[in-house]
Amino acid sequence: MKDDEIFLFIHIDKRFYDEHFFDEYKNNKHVNIVSTREIIWGSIHHLNAILDLLKCASSYNIDFEYFHVITGQDYMYRNINEFKRFFKDRNDNFMSCTICDKSTEFRYKKFFRNDVINYKNKLGNYITKFSYILQKVFFINRKPKNITMHKGLVYVSITNDFVSYILDYINCDEGKYFLNYLKWCFIPEEFFFQTVLMNSKFKDTLNTDNKRYILWEFKNGTQPAILDISDIGNVENGGISIL
Numbered sequence: 001m002k003d004d005e006i007f008l009f010i011h012i013d014k015r016f017y018d019e020h021f022f023d024e025y026k027n028n029k030h031v032n033i034v035s036t037r038e039i040i041w042g043s044i045h046h047l048n049a050i051l052d053l054l055k056c057a058s059s060y061n062i063d064f065e066y067f068h069v070i071t072g073q074d075y076m077y078r079n080i081n082e083f084k085r086f087f088k089d090r091n092d093n094f095m096s097c098t099i100c101d102k103s104t105e106f107r108y109k110k111f112f113r114n115d116v117i118n119y120k121n122k123l124g125n126y127i128t129k130f131s132y133i134l135q136k137v138f139f140i141n142r143k144p145k146n147i148t149m150h151k152g153l154v155y156v157s158i159t160n161d162f163v164s165y166i167l168d169y170i171n172c173d174e175g176k177y178f179l180n181y182l183k184w185c186f187i188p189e190e191f192f193f194q195t196v197l198m199n200s201k202f203k204d205t206l207n208t209d210n211k212r213y214i215l216w217e218f219k220n221g222t223q224p225a226i227l228d229i230s231d232i233g234n235v236e237n238g239g240i241s242i243l
Helices: 019-025 044-058 080-087 122-137 158-168 173-182 189-198 228-238
Strands: 010-012 031-034 066-068 157-159
Touching: 010 044, 019 031, 019 157, 031 044, 044 158, 044 173, 066 158, 158 173, 158 189, 173 189, 173 228
Parallel strands: 010 031
Antiparallel strands: 066 157
């Protein structure tokens, strides 16, 4: 994707550092690669890596209109001019967002440390579940102070103003407290943007259509699904879905 107005900021897991990959893009001002974290599923590291990317992007002397959080598996469906026209002069912050309910509150009321205990292996899965049962037995329930928790996907499209607010927020006492609280949550990145937005002056800018097409079923060996040609019709009927 080449366009003078599009800049890519990519985080690569520290465990998979490849000097040749860095060298390939080091003279490309539109591609900036960082490798600051080891990404462990369900841990705070994923969120911290995204925040590192936002800091990096904000350090550029460019007045970006929007920041789009995507994965390495995302594919741009709309053509680039249509993409830019859609986001031109808008104020919306696009993200899936719901207030947390009984079905998800365990993820932030109990203590989890997926950065220390790997939930994805058999032993780590057992330890995490055993710890959760013990916490239920002993009625361990925590709750962040003066914050109403919201959740949604971490894949968001957010304005420059909101990103500036986030970067200021994580450096103030309230933001530091909230990040430390999230460190002990299960998949904390799915709480951060939504909770910060809905507890701030930006709450009225929420647009719950995150402009992504994701098929939440098992297909082509994984869930969410790896899309194929049979999904084209659904993507086309998905309005302005961009990814």
